[in-house]
Amino acid sequence: MKIFDFLFHLSQRIGEPLLRFTMGLVLLWIAGLKFVDPAPVRGMLEASLPLFAFNGFVYTLGVLEIVAALLLFAGLWVRYVGLALLLLFGGTLTIFLVAPAITYGPHNFPILSLAGQFLLKDTVLAAAAINLVAMDSARARARSEHMMNTRTAVQT
Numbered sequence: 001m002k003i004f005d006f007l008f009h010l011s012q013r014i015g016e017p018l019l020r021f022t023m024g025l026v027l028l029w030i031a032g033l034k035f036v037d038p039a040p041v042r043g044m045l046e047a048s049l050p051l052f053a054f055n056g057f058v059y060t061l062g063v064l065e066i067v068a069a070l071l072l073f074a075g076l077w078v079r080y081v082g083l084a085l086l087l088l089f090g091g092t093l094t095i096f097l098v099a100p101a102i103t104y105g106p107h108n109f110p111i112l113s114l115a116g117q118f119l120l121k122d123t124v125l126a127a128a129a130i131n132l133v134a135m136d137s138a139r140a141r142a143r144s145e146h147m148m149n150t151r152t153a154v155q156t
Contacts, residue, residue, distance in 0.1 A: 028065070085126075
């Protein structure tokens with residue numbers, strides 16, 4: 001059983017930094033693809049949110065994703081980045097509701113098109129963003145409580 005205790009402890013220690021790193025890596029990769037060829041994202045936007053279907057918007061999303069990735073790598077403002085990512089991934093998931101022709105193609109639920117399969121990953125990324133918010137908030141709360149306890153101990 002000691003091996004399980006060790007693995008559980010290790011998971012607790014590396015879980016948050018590993019999630020930040022892997023989320024940052026995914027964001028950098030997705031952002032890079034937007035600069036290589038914005039057409040696939042623009043095409044999805046044309047069918048779902050035509051107001052935003054222009055290269056400048058796609059490039060702006062790419063820049064925001066790069067900034068988010070760098071902040072995650074640095075461990076800065078993690079809970080705020082997580083909230084922003086939740087909005088980003090939530091926005092992406094609205095395509096399932098407003099443009100089912102893209103996500104299901106000629107089929108009906110539950111058979112996804114290739115674009116639908118690509119977009120479905122955002123459910124996991126949204127859950128990961130929620131975890132980043134929760135873990136960073138818990139760490140900040142623990143740090144704040146520790147500081148208050150330290151002040152109280154010094155005053156007595």
